[in-house]
Every structure is written in structure tokens, then in C-alpha cells.
Amino acid sequence: MSDLNAPRKFRIKAPCSTANIGPGFDVLGISLSLYLTLDVEILDGSQPNTKDFEMTYSGEGANDVPLIPEKNLITKTALYVLHANSIKSLPKPLKIHVHNPIPLGRGLGSSGAAVVAGVALGDALGQLNMGKDRMLDYCLMIERHPDNVAAALMGGFVASYLRELDAADLEITSIPVSETFDNVTNGTGPAPPQPPRGIGHFVRLGWAKEIKAIAIVPKFEVATAKARAVLPNNYERKDIVFNLQRLAVLTTALGRSPPDADLIYNAMQDKIHQPYRKTLIPGLPDVLTSITPQKYDGLLGICLSGAGPTILALATHNFDTIAEEAMAVFKKVGGFDCFYEVLDVVEDGTTCTYL
Ligand SMILES: Nc1ncnc2c1ncn2[C@@H]1O[C@H](COP(=O)(O)OP(=O)(O)OP(=O)(O)O)[C@@H](O)[C@H]1O
Numbered sequence: 001m002s003d004l005n006a007p008r009k010f011r012i013k014a015p016c017s018t019a020n021i022g023p024g025f026d027v028l029g030i031s032l033s034l035y036l037t038l039d040v041e042i043l044d045g046s047q048p049n050t051k052d053f054e055m056t057y058s059g060e061g062a063n064d065v066p067l068i069p070e071k072n073l074i075t076k077t078a079l080y081v082l083h084a085n086s087i088k089s090l091p092k093p094l095k096i097h098v099h100n101p102i103p104l105g106r107g108l109g110s111s112g113a114a115v116v117a118g119v120a121l122g123d124a125l126g127q128l129n130m131g132k133d134r135m136l137d138y139c140l141m142i143e144r145h146p147d148n149v150a151a152a153l154m155g156g157f158v159a160s161y162l163r164e165l166d167a168a169d170l171e172i173t174s175i176p177v178s179e180t181f182d183n184v185t186n187g188t189g190p191a192p193p194q195p196p197r198g199i200g201h202f203v204r205l206g207w208a209k210e211i212k213a214i215a216i217v218p219k220f221e222v223a224t225a226k227a228r229a230v231l232p233n234n235y236e237r238k239d240i241v242f243n244l245q246r247l248a249v250l251t252t253a254l255g256r257s258p259p260d261a262d263l264i265y266n267a268m269q270d271k272i273h274q275p276y277r278k279t280l281i282p283g284l285p286d287v288l289t290s291i292t293p294q295k296y297d298g299l300l301g302i303c304l305s306g307a308g309p310t311i312l313a314l315a316t317h318n319f320d321t322i323a324e325e326a327m328a329v330f331k332k333v334g335g336f337d338c339f340y341e342v343l344d345v346v347e348d349g350t351t352c353t354y355l
């Protein structure tokens with residue numbers, strides 16, 4: 001193996017993402033143009049007074065995110081990748097600056113971007129040359145629904161599913177995520193098992209270039225774990241069929257140019273997760289039902305982004321009017337403020353560039 005402490009500099013960029021897109025709960029994800037960026041440098045160790053590890057952070061979460069390797073989601077993930085490959089510690093001296101424009105806990109895949117960036121960091125620090133398919137396996141050991149991580153890693157509009165695992169592989173994935181991390185990142189526990197191969201399968205879907213994503217972001221957080229806890233364990237067959245019908249149509253409809261607003265708007269309806277999450281997001285049903293293509297030229301569809309509370313509106317034009325109307329409904333019914341961003345769908349996914 002080459003010298004892992006050899007001085008080098010690189011930048012990792014992982015995009016934010018929106019998941020579900022209405023009916024595609026835990027299936028569909030789209031990577032969008034806000035990037036978590038890591039500027040990484042392994043310094044020349046012969047310089048005096050150089051710290052072994054230095055992490056700085058700017059942007060969203062700057063006041064809350066821990067900067068200790070074993071506690072920060074990005075470095076914890078990188079340590080997990082390294083330990084699973086028999087590399088017990090980070091190279092040194094190591095300097096990392098994180099810049100994060102992705103709001104935390106809002107449904108824009110901040111944790112997915114952090115996990116994907118962490119896996120890419122582990123891959124680069126350990127010179128593992130894993131390739132994206134293998135990196136996806138590592139991501140899925142940490143964030144166990146594939147929609148955000150597949151989109152953030154691969155880029156574009158992505159559909160994914162998890163392979164049914166055999167008994168031995170199931171045992172590996174059944175290790176609680178907290179245990180995987182806590183036992184290995186301090187270097188004292190046994191190395192965690194490597195993930196089974198090919199846990200996640202994905203396909204890139206066509207995307208009509210004229211469609212942009214408007215993210216209407218409430219100024220409060222909803223943790224994904226909490227938004228999953230309100231979902232039922234069982235569904236009625238008619239609700240499953242309702243979603244499957246729309247999901248199948250939506251995967252093709254969003255790639256057609258010019259987009260058909262009536263087809264897309266109806267194909268973005270959902271009965272699996274949004275109705276249950278309204279208890280966490282006051283005004284959600286009002287926003288989803290009051291903003292329609294009939295009232296707002298350019299609008300194609302509207303849904304909860306990921307686990308919320310952000311609203312995703314897909315549109316070809318009239319972005320500001322659509323966003324302002326959604327914000328006004330939230331203010332009137334829910335009594336809270338939002339901000340909005342008009343984002344592009346980005347094709348490149350997560351990148352690591354040597355500088
Ligand atoms: N850049 C980051 N650095 C460290 N930790 C992060 C970073 N981004 C996210 N996290 C962690 O992930 C948590 C948010 O994850 P959560 O899954 O609840 O929301 P989300 O990923 O933003 O939303 P969704 O999964 O619905 O798209 C944060 O509270 C923080 O603990």
C-alpha cells in the first residue's frame with residue numbers, strides 16, 4: 001500500500017437532494033445544486049507545531065455540529081470506512097474545512113450528503129479506489145433508505161431499491177448503526193465487517209432540462225427519525241396501488257419535453273407518507289392543495305421534500321410567484337416563516353478532485 005500520510009490536497013463535493021417526489025417513498029431521489037464541500041489537506045509532517053487533526057466548519061450547522069472525528073457524521077463515516085478496511089486511524093497531520101450550505105433536518109438530504117461525503121473522504125484518505133457502486137454499499141450501512149444517498153452519490157434523477165439479503169449478509173446489516181460507529185471509531189473495538197456487496201441497486205432516469213426545483217424551506221427542523229416514526233406499519237391495498245400507479249407514470253413523465261403539467265401534478269400525489277406527516281408540519285395539506293397548475297402557470301407538481309418540512313415544487317417558470325404563494329399559505333395557516341431557493345438538477349453527483 002502507498003504511504004497514506006503522503007502530503008496531498010483534494011476537494012470533495014456532495015450535492016443536496018430531495019427524496020420521494022410524492023409517491024416514490026424511499027425510492028426516488030434528485031440531486032440538486034447546493035453542495036456540501038470538504039477541502040482536505042494532508043500536510044507535510046516535518047513542519048513543527050502542526051496539529052495531528054484540525055477541522056473547521058462554515059455554513060449551516062456551524063454552531064451545533066461537533067468537530068471531533070469520532071462525533072462528526074462526516075469524519076465518523078470516513079473512520080468507519082477506514083476501519084472496515086483495516087486502517088485504524090486517520091492520516092496525519094490532517095486538515096479539513098467543511099462548508100455546508102444545506103439546511104439541517106429540513107428534507108434536503110443534509111445527512112445523506114454528509115454520509116456520502118464521509119464515504120468519499122474515507123475512500124480518498126485510505127486510497128481505496130472503491131468506485132461509486134461499492135461506495136453506495138457503505139452509505140447504505142449508515143443511512144438505510146437509499147433515495148437520498150443514491151441521488152447524492154450518483155447525481156441526477158435516480159430510482160433505487162435494496163437487494164433482499166441472505167442470512168449472512170442480513171446479520172452484517174442488522175448491526176445497529178450507533179454500534180457500528182461507536183465500537184470502531186475510537187480504534188479500540190474490533191474492525192466492523194465490510195458491507196455486503198450490491199446492497200443497493202439504482203437506475204438514472206431521464207430529466208427534462210427545463211424543469212427546476214423550488215425548495216420552500218420552513219424555519220424549523222423535523223428530524224427524519226421523527227418523521228418516520230409517525231408512519232404506520234401497515235397500509236391498505238388501495239393506498240399502495242394509488243402510489244404504484246403514480247410512481248410508474250412519474251418516472252417517465254419527468255423526462256418528457258415539454259413536460260405535461262396535468263400528468264405530472266396528478267402523478268405527484270401520495271397516500272403513503274404525506275398524509276401522516278401533516279401532524280408535524282402545520283399547513284402542509286393547505287400548501288399541497290392550494291397551489292395547482294391551473295392557478296400558477298409554470299407549476300408542474302408539488303410535494304413534501306424528503307421527510308420535510310421543506311416543500312418541493314417542480315416548475316418551468318414563475319418560480320418566485322409559486323414560492324411566495326407557498327410561503328404565504330404557511331404563514332397564514334401554520335404561523336411560521338420560510339425562505340426559498342430555486343435549484344437546478346445536477347448530473348455529476350459526488351466528486352473528489354485533487355488540487
Ligand atoms: N454537514 C454535516 N456535518 C455533520 N453532521 C451533519 C451534517 N449534515 C447533517 N448532519 C447530521 O444530520 C442531521 C440531520 O439529518 P436528518 O436525516 O434528520 O435530516 P436531513 O438529512 O436534513 O433531511 P432528509 O433526510 O429528510 O432529507 C443533523 O442534525 C446532523 O446531526
Ligand SMILES: N[C@@H](CCO)C(=O)O
Pocket residue numbers: 019020025026027145147148224227228273306307
Ligand atoms: N424517504 C425518506 C427520505 C428522508 O430521508 C423519508 O421520507 O423518510
